[in-house]
Amino acid sequence: MSDIEEIPSGVLVVDKDPNMTSHDLVAITRRQLKFKKIGHCGTLDPMATGVMMLVIGKATKLQDKLMCEDKVYVGSLKLGVTTGSQDKESDTVEVKDVPDFSEKDIDKAFKKFSGDFEQIPPMVSAIKRNGVPLYKLARKGITVERKPRAVTVMDYKVHRVELPEVDFTVNCTKGFYVRTYAHDIGQDLGCGAHLIALRRTRSGKFDLSRAIKTEDLKVATREQIIEKMIKLDEIAEMLSE
Known part of the structure; x- marks a missing residue:
């Protein structure tokens, strides 16, 4: 099975729950997608909630650029x-x-x-x-x-x-x-x-309107997560605006 072929690259916006870390969300997403090449765009304090961006596949190359946004x-x-x-x-x-x-x-x-x-x-x-x-x-x-x-x-x-x-x-x-x-x-x-x-x-152009809740991420199928992801072509368009 080739994970790289099966998983499209992109950004998954997660609405982080309190008392969780960025690493927790990465671990959950890796488990649900059965895919390892996943990173996060900066940390949030454990008590904080809200927008946490996970970069998947080739989108990991955009990590620094996405982290620099307001x-x-x-x-x-x-x-x-x-x-x-x-x-x-x-x-x-x-x-x-x-x-x-x-x-x-x-x-x-x-x-x-x-x-x-x-x-x-x-x-x-x-x-x-x-x-x-x-x-x-x-x-x-x-x-x-x-x-x-x-x-x-x-x-x-x-x-x-x-x-x-x-x-x-x-x-x-x-x-x-x-x-x-x-x-x-x-x-x-x-x-x-x-x-x-x-x-x-x-965070930058990414907000809660496209986010998956942490509780939903924990039980989501591969297909549901892929559907929620913002793919590379749309990200390129967002960043050029």
């Missing part, structure tokens, strides 16, 4: 509590009272983190130092200096302010940490903050 996230932050990982997945570091901020106060803080600026990546991240992921060092209680990264926020919107929680959407460049965004906004407001929910709704 992203859109919908998130929620909680003011007054700072955590070690900058999200709800780790222990509390500091608790402060949250002043009675107005929506204008919140928007002013968000506005400071728009356009071009620099982020210092969190210690709990997949960035490597001497070949070791920072999150492994963080687990040992080791903190190392991280170089600031140039990032861009093209657009943002604050949807709901019900203190201490704030819901927002952010359109940003590759390599952007929404956890750090939430943390930095909290620092600017003087009370701290951490990310409590995150969903990626778009």
Whole structure:
């Protein structure tokens, strides 16, 4: 049996469930397709949901190009509590009272983190130092200096302010940490903050409208997955627009 002949190349957009990794989705898809040449276009934190792009067959050559595209996230932050990982997945570091901020106060803080600026990546991240992921060092209680990264926020919107929680959407460049965004906004407001929910709704031209749910992927047949895939000719057309 020739897998390469039987499986067309393309991109499978998966709506990732929480508490799963990119590697989990790749493993599930390999099992269901009985095909090994599958990669993923960047990671999402385990707590995050939404768009995860899997590249299949010859589409693996497009991996770097697809990862460079901008992203859109919908998130929620909680003011007054700072955590070690900058999200709800780790222990509390500091608790402060949250002043009675107005929506204008919140928007002013968000506005400071728009356009071009620099982020210092969190210690709990997949960035490597001497070949070791920072999150492994963080687990040992080791903190190392991280170089600031140039990032861009093209657009943002604050949807709901019900203190201490704030819901927002952010359109940003590759390599952007929404956890750090939430943390930095909290620092600017003087009370701290951490990310409590995150969903990626778009990566480049790929969004949730073409996604297969994780629960469906786990039981999908080869034929059903192939039908869901966006084939190479359509991808070429999308990228040329």
